[in-house]
Amino acid sequence: MPSLCCKMFTIIEMVYLFPRQRGSTVHSMISNFGTQLMTQERRKAIWAIYVWCRRTDELVDGPNASHITPKALDRWEQRLYDVFEGRPYDMYDAALSDTVSKYPVDIQPFKDMIEGMRLDLRKSRYNNFDELYLYCYYVAGTVGLMSVPVMGIAPESKASTESVYNAALALGIANQLTNILRDVGEDARRGRVYLPQDELAQAGLSDDDIFRGKVTDKWRNFMKGQIQRARMFFDEAEKGVSELNSASRWPVWASLLLYRQILDSIEANDYNNFTKRAYVGKVKKLLSLPAAYGRALLGPQKLTKMVTRSM
Ligand SMILES: CC(C)=CCC/C(C)=C/CC/C(C)=C/CC/C(C)=C/[C@@H]1[C@@H](COP(=O)(O)OP(=O)(O)O)[C@]1(C)CC/C=C(\C)CC/C=C(\C)CCC=C(C)C
Ligand SMILES: Nc1ncnc2c1ncn2[C@@H]1O[C@H](COP(=O)(O)OP(=O)(O)OP(=O)(O)O)[C@@H](O)[C@H]1O
Numbered sequence: 390m391p392s393l394c395c396k397m398f399t400i401i402e403m404v405y406l407f408p409r410q411r412g413s414t415v416h417s418m419i420s421n422f423g424t425q426l427m428t429q430e431r432r433k434a435i436w437a438i439y440v441w442c443r444r445t446d447e448l449v450d451g452p453n454a455s456h457i458t459p460k461a462l463d464r465w466e467q468r469l470y471d472v473f474e475g476r477p478y479d480m481y482d483a484a485l486s487d488t489v490s491k492y493p494v495d496i497q498p499f500k501d502m503i504e505g506m507r508l509d510l511r512k513s514r515y516n517n518f519d520e521l522y523l524y525c526y527y528v529a530g531t532v533g534l535m536s537v538p539v540m541g542i543a544p545e546s547k548a549s550t551e552s553v554y555n556a557a558l559a560l561g562i563a564n565q566l567t568n569i570l571r572d573v574g575e576d577a578r579r580g581r582v583y584l585p586q587d588e589l590a591q592a593g594l595s596d597d598d599i600f601r602g603k604v605t606d607k608w609r610n611f612m613k614g615q616i617q618r619a620r621m622f623f624d625e626a627e628k629g630v631s632e633l634n635s636a637s638r639w640p641v642w643a644s645l646l647l648y649r650q651i652l653d654s655i656e657a658n659d660y661n662n663f664t665k666r667a668y669v670g671k672v673k674k675l676l677s678l679p680a681a682y683g684r685a686l687l688g689p690q691k692l693t694k695m696v697t698r699s700m
């Protein structure tokens with residue numbers, strides 16, 4: 390068991406050192422360092438899932454993205470079947486093969502994430518929120534569904550398994566919606582608009598307004614609605630975190646609190662997500678970790694009491 394001092398170093402590393410390395414992101418920090426309280430076996434499993442997700446995302450988002458064809462994604466999917474059948478291709482695959490042999494992880498969310506990458510290759514506009522929700526499920530809701538079997542539900546939890554999975558799904562959706570709202574300008578420069586076209590039109594806005602990138606009152610009002618919806622998904626997710634195994638609650642709260650603050654930062658930037666990148670400053674990041682720890686101390690809801698009171 391690493392000492393408390395070692396853990397303190399880890400926390401400092403998580404906030405200060407790690408983000409300086411190339412390509413290190415909120416979730417790479419959390420899956421590496423935020424999982425310190427988990428057993429070694431669980432940490433390795435989360436890391437293996439993280440690496441698979443990152444590699445899948447890199448296929449369509451990374452340096453070789455322009456060479457990626459639907460055929461390449463088909464080959465990646467075949468490789469996924471091999472991983473699940475215990476025939477890994479490289480050492481990262483081997484880590485995932487090991488994970489799926491130890492935990493009851495279903496292959497479906499992995500297949501769905503690849504489907505999300507296929508969608509990204511052929512689609513750059515979303516007509517309405519239903520379409521956007523499906524995209525968010527594919528690329529991020531799936532992460533929640535992959536993680537719960539490893540993180541585990543607290544043995545004393547009285548919540549239904551379904552409600553915990555729903556909360557996990559909601560956290561993925563909330564994170565992805567937030568990511569989309571933060572990256573509007575960056576995505577537009579790649580010719581992509583991940584915002585519901587019907588809602589843009591209702592607000593009197595079009596793609597051209599996004600490419601022009603001028604913060605107007607129409608844009609502010611539109612953004613307020615989008616932020617409110619993302620927050621609703623975070624609220625939904627919160628209900629499930631306390632039902633997880635005690636050691637898994639801290640990294641999940643950390644991820645939730647850190648990512649949720651990106652929405653506050655978009656507001657603080659006066660909704661300029663065209664040219665300003667919303668981020669959470671180091672002090673706020675550091676303060677979020679004990680806040681997450683405090684929340685993680687709270688375990689599952691005592692449903693019996695609530696039932697008695699309402700009777
Ligand atoms: C503890 C914890 C958060 C574990 C999950 C670790 C894990 C397996 C992460 C994988 C993330 C990943 C690489 C996904 C690929 C697709 C993608 C890029 C999605 C976007 C993430 C952006 O992350 P990034 O760190 O790159 O962000 P920045 O650019 O630096 O801002 C997403 C926005 C979505 C990621 C979605 C999640 C992490 C879902 C988390 C949900 C759970 C862990 C379920 C928790 C359970 C309950 C009951 C609430
Ligand atoms: N080649 C690179 N060099 C330096 N930093 C990079 C490079 N590629 C990505 N990054 C940084 O890594 C972080 C994550 O990058 P990326 O945009 O691929 O992730 P993402 O926002 O999660 O993706 P998406 O929005 O498509 O889901 C960003 O902060 C980005 O600035």
Ligand SMILES: [Mn+2]
Pocket residue numbers: 568569572
């Ligand atoms: Mn992004």
